[in-house]
Amino acid sequence: MxxxxxxxxxxxxxxxxxxxxxxxxxxxxxxxxxxxxxxxxxxxxxxxxxxxxxxxxxxxxxxxxxxxxxxxxxxxxxxARAANAPLRVLPYPGGRHPRIGFLDGAVNPQRETKVSVFTPWDDKSYVVVDVPEALWSNLGLTYLAHTHVPTIWSKQGIELERLEWNRRQDGSFDLQRRLPNGIEFGTLVVPQRDAVRMELWLKNGTNEKLSDLRVQNCVMLKGAAGFAAQTNDNKLFRKPFVAVHDESKKRWIITAWEPCHRPWGNPPCPCLHSDPKFPDCAPSEIQTLRGWLSFYEGSDIDAELKRIESLGWQKESLWK
Incomplete structure (x- = not known):
């Protein structure tokens, strides 16, 4: 870990x-x-x-x-963003580190896994969603979207190709990467009016079963005014949901992934994590994870989490 x-x-x-x-x-x-x-x-x-x-x-x-x-x-x-338009989501351009602290843990962050999601109440404020930030397997650290802990590739002196998001005509974004050993994974990010839906898939292109397929997906808060305090005191952890509120406790940023393996937050960054885990994956098999990010204004966060839980996003495929 x-x-x-x-x-x-x-x-x-x-x-x-x-x-x-x-x-x-x-x-x-x-x-x-x-x-x-x-x-x-x-x-x-x-x-x-x-x-x-x-x-x-x-x-x-x-x-x-x-x-x-x-x-x-x-x-x-x-x-300006049009009234009733989907939430504004853009590829993160790089050039400005998305963290406040613990910068040595993310040297040279690569932009092809990162999107900015702008808040509906302030068009200058945004969070950076890194999906995936990291991928582990029984083979070791199999992918990392920046430089920090050595991966199975950096240990061999292999540098992965830089990629870019595919910007789709409907406003969604997708990315697909094939690793040197044949493992493939991909991400789909779909902005909607009230939420951003995400899907992450993995295909086992090796000849052996893959296990312990833990994923780290990060929501970085540096760019969101009122949410960037370097603490976990403003966060709620209720598996699979992780949420953060501003000083008024009337505005919230909410994320979730299913199946969730570990909900947590890293105060120095600061960031939110609802980190999922793929089921074990046989050769040629494809496994899928689904994610959520939304904003809430109000005083009943419990009711809002129950509402989101009831929507069925956990089982609905985004691929058309």
Whole structure:
């Protein structure tokens, strides 16, 4: 289990930001259409500074300014989310570390597993959902979306290919990865009006049964105003649900995965986890997990969790 050690935060906090912002982690857009998409993402929605855009893209300040002018991307022409539209979900662009603390536990975070989900009450606030952040099996740490504990691949000197979310026409996002030993996994993220639904699947492409298939899915709170206190005192753990409230206790962020293996939170980050576990997986077999994220305004969180539990999302496939 990838358990986080708080003492490391004090020792390494000064040195780590330079590692987290390693220029080699930047991804330069390869076409004008991609440049425009990512600049709109970073400037309009994530409110990135020029320095953060450089960290994400590798572009110099003069290149950024020229592109902003070319595409007419200004702070004062930011499009608003339409009334009754699905929750705003975007690929997380990198360039700004999604954690506040314990940065040495997530050096060079890779963006292809991360989406930003913006709160319905404040279009500047968002959480970063990392799905999956990590995947274990009986083989060891089989995948990690940043650099920290060695994986079975890094121990062999194998570097995994960088990927990007597939941005689907209906506003959903999917990603599929094949590992060097034939294991495949994929994620589907579907924004809805009142929630974000998620699905994670794994196919065993090896010749042996896979077991102990624990998954770590992380909801990072740094970008959500009012929710980023580095404590678990503002969190509720009620398997499979994990929820966090703001100072007023009238606004909540809720997540859940089924089947849930371990609900927990990491105060230094800070983040929420409803970590699931795949059933054992025979060769050529596919196993599936389903996840939920939503926002709640009100005083009866117990009733809201019961309502979500009753909706049937745990068994409803998202793939069309």
């Amino acid at each position: 990838l358990r986080f050690c708080w003492f490391a935060l004090v020792v390494l906090v000064v040195a780590v930001p330079s590692l987290a912002d390693d220029p080699s982690n930047a991804r330069k857009p390869k076409a004008d259409s991609e440049l425009r998409y990512w600049l709109e993402n970073m400037i309009w929605q994530h409110r990135f500074s020029s320095e953060e855009i450089t960290a994400a893209t590798g572009l110099a300040a003069e290149e950024i300014n020229a592109a902003r002018k070319k595409f007419n991307i200004r702070d004062d022409n930011r499009p």
